[in-house]
Amino acid sequence: MSECVFCSIVKGDIESDKVGESEHCIAFRDISPQAPVHILVVPKKHFRSMNDMPDGSVLGAMGMLGRQVAKELGITEKGYRAVINTGEHGGQTVEHMHLHILGGRALKWPPG
Numbered sequence: 001m002s003e004c005v006f007c008s009i010v011k012g013d014i015e016s017d018k019v020g021e022s023e024h025c026i027a028f029r030d031i032s033p034q035a036p037v038h039i040l041v042v043p044k045k046h047f048r049s050m051n052d053m054p055d056g057s058v059l060g061a062m063g064m065l066g067r068q069v070a071k072e073l074g075i076t077e078k079g080y081r082a083v084i085n086t087g088e089h090g091g092q093t094v095e096h097m098h099l100h101i102l103g104g105r106a107l108k109w110p111p112g
Contacts, residue, residue: 006042006096020069024061027069027101036104037075041066047097050086058097066101075103083111 008014010026019039020027030038041062047053063082070080080103085091 004046004094004096006040006094006098007046010042010044019073020065022061022065024058025065027065030100034100035102035107037070037073037080037102039066039069039073039101041069041099041101043097048095049092049097050084053097062097062099066099070101070103073103075101079103081107081111 005014009016009028016026016028018026018028020041024045025041025043027039027041030040043058043062045058047058050059053059066082067076070076080101083100083102084098085093085100
């Protein structure tokens with residue numbers, strides 16, 4: 001079985017527009033942005049989805065890096081959306097846990 005695309009990005013085998021990094025996660029721009037700012041925060045260790053997370057430590061690290069990147073990109077004052085899609089019905093398209101940070105415009109609700 002081939003390695004997932006996000007694992008390849010974490011390893012540096014596939015280039016990304018990285019905007020942040022911590023001990024447990026990296027953050028990079030989505031190649032198919034759904035908002036003016038669309039960042040993915042990905043754990044360095046492979047977890048297929050949120051259902052496979054053993055505890056909240058990595059999830060917390062993802063949230064903290066997402067917040068830091070949102071601040072650095074200037075979207076915290078007006079607001080942003082942090083989204084984790086889980087499974088087919090949740091809209092997850094890459095089977096590697098990831099957090100979307102979307103902002104830079106008013107976002108609609110419900111999302112889809």
